[in-house]
Amino acid sequence: MQVKNIEKWVLENWHMEATLTPLVGEFDLNFRVKIASGDYILKIMAADCTAEFMQMQIDILNHLRNKIDFIPHIIPTQNAQDYVKIDDRFLWMISAFDGKLYADCLAKPLSLVAQIGTKLAQLDIAMQGFHSPALSRSIKWDLSNASWIAESIQSLEPNKQARVTNIIEAYHQTNQILESLPKQAIHNDLNDYNILVLNNKNGQQDVSGYIDFGDLITAPKICNIAICAAYLMLDVDNPLAYLSQFVSAYHAHNPLSETEIKLIWRLALMRLAVSVTNSAMMKLEKPDDAYVSISENAAWRMIDEAQKYDDQFVSAKLLHACGFKINDNAERLGQWMVKNKFHPLFDMDLSEAPIFDFSVIGKDAPSNAKKPDMVEFQQIIDSAAKHGQPSLGCYAEPRIIYAGEAFFSGATQHQARDRRSVHIAIDIFLPAGTPLKAPYPATVHSASIQDTAFDYGGLVTLKHITDTGQTFYTLYGHLAWAEVKALKVGQVIKAGETFAKLGDYDENGTWPPHVHFQLGLTGWHGADWPGVVSPDDLDVWKTIYPDPAPLLNLAPGHATSSIRDRNVELTRRKAWSGANLSLTYDQPLLLQRGYQCQMYDEWGRTYLDAFNNVPHVGHAHPRLAKVAARQMQMLNTNTRYLHQAQSDYAEAMLAKMPAHIDTLFFVNSASEATELAMRMAREYSGAKNTIVCEAGYHGNTLTAIELSEYKFNGKGGKGAQDWVHVVPIPDGYRGEFKNDDPDAGAKYAKYTRAIIDELAAKGEKLAAFITESFPSVGGQIIPPQGYLKAVFEMTRQAGGIAIADEVQTGLGRLGDYFWGFEQQDAVPDMILLGKPIGNGHPIGILATTRQIADRFANGMEFFSTFGGSTLSCTIGLEVLKIIEEEKLQDNAKTIGTHILNALQKMQNHCPSIGDVRGLGLFIGVEMIAPDGSPCQARADYIANQMAQKRILIGTDGPHHNILKLRAPLVFSQQDADFLLLHIEKIFKQVENLNW
Ligand SMILES: Cc1ncc(COP(=O)(O)O)c(C=O)c1O
Numbered sequence: 001m002q003v004k005n006i007e008k009w010v011l012e013n014w015h016m017e018a019t020l021t022p023l024v025g026e027f028d029l030n031f032r033v034k035i036a037s038g039d040y041i042l043k044i045m046a047a048d049c050t051a052e053f054m055q056m057q058i059d060i061l062n063h064l065r066n067k068i069d070f071i072p073h074i075i076p077t078q079n080a081q082d083y084v085k086i087d088d089r090f091l092w093m094i095s096a097f098d099g100k101l102y103a104d105c106l107a108k109p110l111s112l113v114a115q116i117g118t119k120l121a122q123l124d125i126a127m128q129g130f131h132s133p134a135l136s137r138s139i140k141w142d143l144s145n146a147s148w149i150a151e152s153i154q155s156l157e158p159n160k161q162a163r164v165t166n167i168i169e170a171y172h173q174t175n176q177i178l179e180s181l182p183k184q185a186i187h188n189d190l191n192d193y194n195i196l197v198l199n200n201k202n203g204q205q206d207v208s209g210y211i212d213f214g215d216l217i218t219a220p221k222i223c224n225i226a227i228c229a230a231y232l233m234l235d236v237d238n239p240l241a242y243l244s245q246f247v248s249a250y251h252a253h254n255p256l257s258e259t260e261i262k263l264i265w266r267l268a269l270m271r272l273a274v275s276v277t278n279s280a281m282m283k284l285e286k287p288d289d290a291y292v293s294i295s296e297n298a299a300w301r302m303i304d305e306a307q308k309y310d311d312q313f314v315s316a317k318l319l320h321a322c323g324f325k326i327n328d329n330a331e332r333l334g335q336w337m338v339k340n341k342f343h344p345l346f347d348m349d350l351s352e353a354p355i356f357d358f359s360v361i362g363k364d365a366p367s368n369a370k371k372p373d374m375v376e377f378q379q380i381i382d383s384a385a386k387h388g389q390p391s392l393g394c395y396a397e398p399r400i401i402y403a404g405e406a407f408f409s410g411a412t413q414h415q416a417r418d419r420r421s422v423h424i425a426i427d428i429f430l431p432a433g434t435p436l437k438a439p440y441p442a443t444v445h446s447a448s449i450q451d452t453a454f455d456y457g458g459l460v461t462l463k464h465i466t467d468t469g470q471t472f473y474t475l476y477g478h479l480a481w482a483e484v485k486a487l488k489v490g491q492v493i494k495a496g497e498t499f500a501k502l503g504d505y506d507e508n509g510t511w512p513p514h515v516h517f518q519l520g521l522t523g524w525h526g527a528d529w530p531g532v533v534s535p536d537d538l539d540v541w542k543t544i545y546p547d548p549a550p551l552l553n554l555a556p557g558h559a560t561s562s563i564r565d566r567n568v569e570l571t572r573r574k575a576w577s578g579a580n581l582s583l584t585y586d587q588p589l590l591l592q593r594g595y596q597c598q599m600y601d602e603w604g605r606t607y608l609d610a611f612n613n614v615p616h617v618g619h620a621h622p623r624l625a626k627v628a629a630r631q632m633q634m635l636n637t638n639t640r641y642l643h644q645a646q647s648d649y650a651e652a653m654l655a656k657m658p659a660h661i662d663t664l665f666f667v668n669s670a671s672e673a674t675e676l677a678m679r680m681a682r683e684y685s686g687a688k689n690t691i692v693c694e695a696g697y698h699g700n701t702l703t704a705i706e707l708s709e710y711k712f713n714g715k716g717g718k719g720a721q722d723w724v725h726v727v728p729i730p731d732g733y734r735g736e737f738k739n740d741d742p743d744a745g746a747k748y749a750k751y752t753r754a755i756i757d758e759l760a761a762k763g764e765k766l767a768a769f770i771t772e773s774f775p776s777v778g779g780q781i782i783p784p785q786g787y788l789k790a791v792f793e794m795t796r797q798a799g800g801i802a803i804a805d806e807v808q809t810g811l812g813r814l815g816d817y818f819w820g821f822e823q824q825d826a827v828p829d830m831i832l833l834g835k836p837i838g839n840g841h842p843i844g845i846l847a848t849t850r851q852i853a854d855r856f857a858n859g860m861e862f863f864s865t866f867g868g869s870t871l872s873c874t875i876g877l878e879v880l881k882i883i884e885e886e887k888l889q890d891n892a893k894t895i896g897t898h899i900l901n902a903l904q905k906m907q908n909h910c911p912s913i914g915d916v917r918g919l920g921l922f923i924g925v926e927m928i929a930p931d932g933s934p935c936q937a938r939a940d941y942i943a944n945q946m947a948q949k950r951i952l953i954g955t956d957g958p959h960h961n962i963l964k965l966r967a968p969l970v971f972s973q974q975d976a977d978f979l980l981l982h983i984e985k986i987f988k989q990v991e992n993l994n995w
Pocket of ligand 1: 669670671672697698699700772776777805807808834835
């Protein structure tokens with residue numbers, strides 16, 4: 001069929017002079033019809049299409065037309081006909097939606113998935129009552145009759161057949177239930193190519209249309225839901241989060257029964273099985289037709305991923321998301337347990353036993369968050385109770401001790417990926433060999449040895465039936481092997497009968513001896529109950545594995561962890577804080593611990609910190625914790641007394657500076673150093689005029705704000721004081737003179753010359769020029785060569801002092817240079833330091849020449865109570881030693897270069913990256929709009945998406961469009977690769993968002 005002919009038919013019948021572009025489709029021919037007034041879709045039905053089927057297509061769209069607005073409507077011909085028949089083919093035209101296919105959206109936020117669920121519910125409601133004789137067709141895509149694939153399984157590659165067979169078996173178990181459900185007309189093919197998505201004004205995505213009613217049939221509506229669900233789960237990081245968001249949104253608008261919800265997972269997998277089987281068959285028939293295998297690879301990936309999930313848990317999660325109880329017996333069993341007395345597991349009363357707090361910041365949490373030390377763990381346990389006396393570990397407790405590979409999910413080896421962290425049992429610590437007794441009459445449900453490190457070791461589950469006929473289960477982990485091996489499944493155990501003993505390290509998975517005692521309301525998991533679960537699913541798990549305290553004759557909640565609640569903390573903070581104390585991220589983080597480049601939230605979720613430059617040598621460095629604690633035990637006083645720590649630190653810091661900088665003043669912060677710098681400059685020069693750099697930032701005090709163009713010309717700023725003179729930021733990417741201009745440095749410096757000349761012409765003098773050596777707040781700018789040297793020289797010649805704010809650039813961050821001014825071959829008269837020099841402890845330093853310091857010594861005492869305290873100097877010195885001994889400057893160079901190179905490669909295929917710049921671990925990525933203008937929305941999106949992946953980066957710059965990476969200097973190659981893996985994916989998403 002020639003496009004020319006079709007265009008002629010369109011002209012004849014619709015009076016449209018149009019260009020046609022073919023679209024994909026399985027059977028019918030579809031064309032996009034473009035005319036001046038808009039776009040339409042022309043559909044040419046397959047040759048075997050009956051009039052009855054054609055009419056059904058028309059009838060359904062007319063049926064829906066006044067009910068919902070997200071389906072196409074029919075464009076009648078000039079003769080007011082819904083369709084025409086030409087050469088035995090039916091032709092008809094429908095409206096086209098703006099937007100792109102959901103399949104093509106790289107960003108698929110959960111909010112969009114919820115909208116898809118809501119709209120599908122609305123569609124299903126609108127479809128009710130629609131009848132057509134053509135509905136009772138038999139088609140291969142009928143999920144209520146999908147067993148046919150069992151006969152076609154040979155079309156699949158042999159190594160893949162078993163996976164599909166398993167899905168078919170699970171599907172067969174649903175047959176009877178499916179048959180009993182009411183039927184209605186359903187769309188039956190709401191796959192990711194039949195959903196259209198449009199960006200709204202806020203940069204968010206909305207569902208604009210559902211298309212293609214060609215597979216319409218009569219079937220239970222749950223089939224419609226499962227089909228859509230199958231495609232929503234393709235190639236997303238957390239398919240279950242997508243599934244439950246979608247199903248719960250649907251349920252909120254068109255309620256589902258428990259029976260229906262329990263079918264969804266199996267039906268969705270069956271749809272994928274139908275899809276891959278169909279693709280395999282069609283490929284044999286039409287090897288060159290790409291459409292037949294359009295979703296095949298993604299479907300296989302999901303089929304593989306699905307093997308990791310327990311289908312009963314998935315159903316539980318969906319039921320929970322829709323507000324159903326997961327276990328009807330839970331309440332009655334709970335009441336029964338509270339009323340009953342049970343035989344003690346160890347013939348001991350546990351009510352007075354010490355309770356550990358192993359939670360993230362609990363008093364008994366390990367000191368090394370990344371690699372917990374089992375010897376320390378044992379010492380904590382030994383110190384809690386007398387030998388032979390029990391101590392308890394809590395239920396629902398988030399613990400960072402679960403650092404082994406087995407607790408991580410997701411493809412990469414990195415700590416910051418998803419991790420099971422919440423202990424869902426009670427631990428009872430007692431010596432190895434202590435006999436263990438059954439709390440209630442039981443039969444052995446399972447007895448096994450799980451012998452990998454950090455697993456259960458000897459493991460027993462018991463099945464119990466209450467005197468009221470309800471069943472429950474108990475699990476005992478970390479047992480000695482001999483007794484476990486002697487148990488037989490089904491063996492009867494009396495209440496109080498010894499059936500096992502606590503195992504030692506070598507038999508219990510390498511833990512300090514204890515029993516992990518878990519209560520299960522279902523026997524779902526056989527022997528393999530998860531004892532530690534993801535915090536994201538904790539609510540669901542708690543309904544399956546409730547608090548076992550009553551079985552230990554303890555009050556419910558007696559040994560349950562209580563942790564900080566993020567929302568409570570948010571409310572508390574709002575109550576006391578000023579409104580301009582801001583929080584980062586759309587969903588603020590409650591961070592509780594750190595170690596090296598990792599931070600941990602209240603649930604033990606790990607974040608990779610690639611943003612915070614204060615923890616220069618890494619979060620919670622043990623050497624700093626040690627020297628700080630020791631100094632606090634000894635003495636912490638001020639500079640009015642002699643202490644060797646002051647000179648040790650001062651000498652070590654000065655040794656890192658140019659020789660003419662020989663005098664130090666200790667203060668508490670960089671803001672205070674800036675403040676002091678201005679006092680000194682004015683004293684030295686007898687002037688007040690100060691030159692500052694555009695977009696510069698030097699602190700939060702009154703004078704520091706008056707020197708910070710970023711602030712005084714930013715939101716809420718009051719503009720420049722008459723003594724403050726601003727020069728342009730020497731930005732070789734966005735500024736007036738570009739990186740490829742060899743004279744850019746000199747040209748930018750001319751702005752300083754002009755100000756000095758102007759002042760001189762007015763007979764005024766200059767006090768200082770202050771700048772960040774590399775404007776960091778201004779967007780990680782490296783000035784063109786020669787710039788800083790020139791402006792510092794000009795300043796000196798004019799009688800002012802040249803001040804280098806090295807807060808963000810100093811201390812080895814740049815890799816090749818210890819200070820930023822070195823890269824510029826520039827010599828400052830004064831250096832201001834803060835933030836990283838104390839690694840989190842507040843220290844500020846002003847370093848200058850003896851001459852300037854002497855001029856300042858005018859008789860008035862200089863004193864800062866805490867500046868140069870014994871503690872500060874001890875910490876500052878240790879930071880310098882760590883940088884040296886751990887070779888962190890070298891690390892900044894190696895890892896920084898690796899990241900910069902990779903980002904520069906990404907820039908080649910991501911037009912929204914305008915510039916990648918940096919040195920060492922001082923890195924900026926400038927995000928731009930298609931017209932090259934700064935694009936804050938893209939930078940914000942990336943930073944927020946990275947936070948979703950638990951990687952912290954920042955945004956900065958005068959237009960807030962620069963991604964800012966300035967990780968602690970201990971950032972490893974593995975950390976860098978994890979960051980790069982995710983940022984690349986997000987850059988690709990951004991290319992797809994047309995903001
Ligand atoms: C370049 C620069 N100078 C000075 C300061 C002020 O430091 P502080 O807030 O520690 O006083 C900062 C803080 O962000 C800074 O980035």
